[in-house]
Amino acid sequence: MGNALIFPDILLYLLDMVGVIACAIAGTLLAQHKGLDISGCVLVSMVNAIGGGTLRDMALDRHPLFWMTDLNYVIVITATSLILQMFFHLYHKIDNALKLFDAIGLAAFSVIGFKIALTQDMAPLIAIMMGVWTAIIGGLLRDIICNEIPLVLQREIYITASIAGSVTYLLLQRLGIDSGINEFIMLFVIFAIRMLALKFDWHLPSIRLVA
Template sequence: MVNDLIFPDILLYLLDMVGVIACAIAGTLLAQHKGFDITGCILVSMANAVGGGTLRDIALDRHPLFWMTDLNYMFVITATSLILQTFFHLYHKIDRAVKLFDAIGLAAFSVIGFKVALHQDMSPLIAIMMGVWTAIIGGLLRDIVCNQIPLVLQREIYITASIVGSVAYLFFDYLGMNAGLNEFVMLGIIFWVRMLALRFDWHLPSIRLVD
């Protein structure tokens, strides 16, 4: 996913793997809770972990797809899912655990998608959109397969967190902040906006016409 980026490849690659592991954990937790079998849990975790990046790369015409040329993604997802299934009984607060790892994946993938689009010389608006796509599509697929109302379609502070982090990156970049430091700031902002929203039950308002 990040092999051709100018900014230190290893850093973004590790960040990508953090997101992959986090999303594989979130996907496996939900699938296991729903009673999926071993392979079902692995497939859900794969959809969660690489679904967003796949759609992003198709939209940006980046071929071949990242996980087809780097099998580490499949190995990491499968190993993470199998390990978690083995020790699933240790996770008593399923919903809380899913949302924690989901927030980590949201932050990591938002940064990756945003940076990939910028490297493709996309406009800041498209870069923000690609960050959102990379972050949310996998979770959307996970929830649909597991027969859940997708988290991102509810009034959760989710997509908003990704957008806030991306806008913050652009602002600090304008001020001349180092790109590497700026990425970590963006990562932290997205994660903490999401976690604070969960902690204090922040929600976006819905527009309803009064009868």
């Protein structure tokens, strides 16, 4: 998750909010499915939406935390969760809905985390790591709270999608592609890889030594 003070570009700020809403929806869907109460659903959606960005900012020593200086994050997450809880009955295919919004959040937060690290003059490798952290930590905490095996720790094409998007950005940057266009290409690459992996059931292989 980003910060409007760091990125004055309204498009990046809106992209951040898209990721926040997507993760708030994903968190609420899972919490509702697990039978949590109103406040529990809001808590899970909050952790899902800002958990990764919070850890990223702590690692980069960015203070105060972005959601403490911009209350729009807390307001949007809470409102999204409450509205979704009222209309939860419309989401019959929870797994498909959860994975869709999870993929949107993955793409949006990867871009934001990656760009923030670059703005902090971090090395490309650290920027890639910050993109991954921003994208996955919230979902990791969400699944742990809801007593689920974290999606990112399974053989899913998840972290790989985030890394692929970041590498694409760095390669296009070397070719002189405009950063604004590059960001949306990165967003598309991550989302497309994640959705294609879900559609065609792509999985990472496990390494097992033969005894």
